[in-house]
Amino acid sequence: MKQPYGRFIDNSFLQTALACYALFWAVLAIHPVDRSDWFLENLLVFATASVLIPTYRKFQLSNLSYALILLFLALHAIGAHYTYAKVPIGFWLRDFLHLHRNHFDRLIHFAFGFLLVYPMRELFQRSAGAHETWAVWLAVAALAALSSFFEILEGIIAQVVRPDLGAAYLGTQGDIWDAQKDMTAAFLGAILTALLLTVRQHARR
Amino acid sequence: MSQQNKFIGALAALCAVIWVLAAIHPVDRQAWTLENLLLVLFVFALSLTHQRLHLSNASYIFIALFVILHTIGAHYTYAKMPVGLWAKDFLGFSRNHADRVAHFGFGFLLAFPVRELLLRVSGIRRGWSFWLPPAIILAISGFFEILESIVAETVAPGKGVEWLGGQGDEWDAQNDMLSALLGSLTMMAAVLLTNGKRKAR
Numbered sequence: 001m002k003q004p005y006g007r008f009i010d011n012s013f014l015q016t017a018l019a020c021y022a023l024f025w026a027v028l029a030i031h032p033v034d035r036s037d038w039f040l041e042n043l044l045v046f047a048t049a050s051v052l053i054p055t056y057r058k059f060q061l062s063n064l065s066y067a068l069i070l071l072f073l074a075l076h077a078i079g080a081h082y083t084y085a086k087v088p089i090g091f092w093l094r095d096f097l098h099l100h101r102n103h104f105d106r107l108i109h110f111a112f113g114f115l116l117v118y119p120m121r122e123l124f125q126r127s128a129g130a131h132e133t134w135a136v137w138l139a140v141a142a143l144a145a146l147s148s149f150f151e152i153l154e155g156i157i158a159q160v161v162r163p164d165l166g167a168a169y170l171g172t173q174g175d176i177w178d179a180q181k182d183m184t185a186a187f188l189g190a191i192l193t194a195l196l197l198t199v200r201q202h203a204r205r
Numbered sequence: 206m207s208q209q210n211k212f213i214g215a216l217a218a219l220c221a222v223i224w225v226l227a228a229i230h231p232v233d234r235q236a237w238t239l240e241n242l243l244l245v246l247f248v249f250a251l252s253l254t255h256q257r258l259h260l261s262n263a264s265y266i267f268i269a270l271f272v273i274l275h276t277i278g279a280h281y282t283y284a285k286m287p288v289g290l291w292a293k294d295f296l297g298f299s300r301n302h303a304d305r306v307a308h309f310g311f312g313f314l315l316a317f318p319v320r321e322l323l324l325r326v327s328g329i330r331r332g333w334s335f336w337l338p339p340a341i342i343l344a345i346s347g348f349f350e351i352l353e354s355i356v357a358e359t360v361a362p363g364k365g366v367e368w369l370g371g372q373g374d375e376w377d378a379q380n381d382m383l384s385a386l387l388g389s390l391t392m393m394a395a396v397l398l399t400n401g402k403r404k405a406r
Contacts, residue, residue, distance in 0.1 A: 124329070128337070134327035138337060145340040148347030148382050155379030179378050180354040183347045 008056065013063050021070045028081040040157070041080035045073055059127055065119035072115045079108050101175070109182045113143050113189025121197065136197050140190045147186035151179040212262055213255070216269040220248075223273050227280035239356060240279035243349075244272065259325065264318035271314040278307050284372055300372040308381045312342045312388025317396065335397055339389040346385035350378040 008014065025045070032038035048069070061069075079087060082104075090104030120139035124130045130138055175181065231237035251268070260268075278286060281303070289303030319338040323329055329337060357371070371377035 124333075128329045128333040130333075131328040134329075138327065138329075138340075141341045141344040142337070144344035144347055145342075148343050148350075149386070151347075152379045152383050152386070155376045159376060176375075177354045177358070180351045184351050187348065187351070 011063070014066055017063075017067050017070050021074055024074050025077050028077045032081045032083075033086055034083050037083045038080050041076070041083075044076065045080075048073065061119050061122055065122050068115045068118050072111055075108055075111055079104060084108070106181065106185045109147065109185035110189040112147065113140075113186040113191070114193050115189075116143055117190045117193040118197070132201060133198075136194050136201075140187075140194045143190040144183070144187050147183050151183060154179070209262060213265055216265055220269050220272045220276070224276045227276045231280045231282070232285050233282045235360070236282040237279050239360070240275070240282070243352075244275055244279070248272065258322060260318055260321055264321050267314040267317045271310060274307055274310050274314075278303060283307065300374060304372075305380065305384045308346065308384035309388035311346070312339070312385035312390075313392045314388075316342055316389035316392040320393070320396065335393045339386060339393060342389040343382060343386045346382045350381060354378070 029038070052066075052069070082088070084090075084105040085102050087102060087104040090102035090107075093099065093104070094102055117136070117139045120142050121135045124138050124142075125132060125135035128135075128138075228237070281287065283289070283304040284301050286301060286303035289301035289306070292298065292303075293301050316338040319341050320334050323337055324331070324334050374380060
């Protein structure tokens with residue numbers, strides 16, 4: 001496959017974006033509210049890095065895709081620092097809008113779908129060979145599946161690995177339908193981006 | 206009438222007979238109605254699109270098996286399915302696991318037609334065709350759990366997972382989705398092993 005974006009050493013946009021993220025991540029790694037929870041949340045970051053770094057030479061996404069992924073990971077870093085349930089801006093939102101819980105986690109679930117459909121679509125179109133429209137909706141399905149898979153993992157971690165940490169890690173904040181609402185947020189985010197991409201597709205023709 | 210249309214007609218007739226039998230005196234009429242809403246929509250959508258989908262006979266057999274499985278489950282509202290109750294007593298389970306089997310069956314039986322459809326119309330390469338069907342199955346399974354939670358809050362507000370669908374399992378949604386995912390992965394492994402030597406399309 002041809003390399004449309006060249007080597008990492010020549011890609012100053014990606015270097016800058018990565019440096020900004022690394023700095024942001026490092027600052028938030030200092031004295032998180034709960035170190036074990038921070039570590040659990042960061043497994044996601046390590047997993048993402050272990051996929052994207054080794055595949056960079058063989059298959060590169062566009063700079064916009066990498067920027068969206070880094071933006072999502074930056075938002076996640078805030079959540080991980082404060083164990084989500086204690087993110088200050090979520091408390092502020094709760095008081096301002098008279099909500100009954102800190103909704104920062106829902107916001108990040110939404111962002112997961114909203115920000116990551118674009119890179120996923122690019123992967124499906126360029127690597128899997130899917131037609132344009134199919135790539136968009138397969139990306140929605142893939143993000144929905146990942147969101148569901150994440151809830152399954154959360155369930156397993158809460159039940160098996162760290163039952164003592166379960167509630168804090170889960171951040172269900174006492175909501176029995178937490179998993180369903182999280183998935184709904186991710187689904188809606190993904191569908192919104194898919195609709196925007198569809199509008200753009202039609203505008204181009 | 207083509208050879209395949211006859212075959213699909215026979216499968217549809219078989220499903221219809223079983224469906225009518227199961228529709229007579231179900232254990233719980235309200236639950237039966239709820240369980241059948243999506244099934245009727247699914248079969249209706251299939252009847253409208255099947256001329257364009259060009260699925261194979263094998264796909265239709267898997268779809269028919271799933272329809273039959275769900276029809277029987279809906280008759281007994283899953284929680285009271287005799288074979289599940291027997292397994293519960295015999296193996297000492299805490300609940301009737303018939304619904305988990307049906308979730309597994311959903312993934313196992315429908316991953317095959319989904320893969321076939323993707324290979325025919327979406328343009329994806331063969332290597333990807335083993336991963337995208339489980340993703341679609343899991344996405345639909347997640348969507349189903351969202352619908353289920355909305356139905357539970359509407360039909361039995363405040364009772365949460367104690368209502369029929371959950372049978373008191375706090376992690377019911379996660380376990381259901383896991384079953385569907387494992388079912389679809391099992392089918393994909395079976396397809397990979399049985400036609401692994403065939404050339405890529």
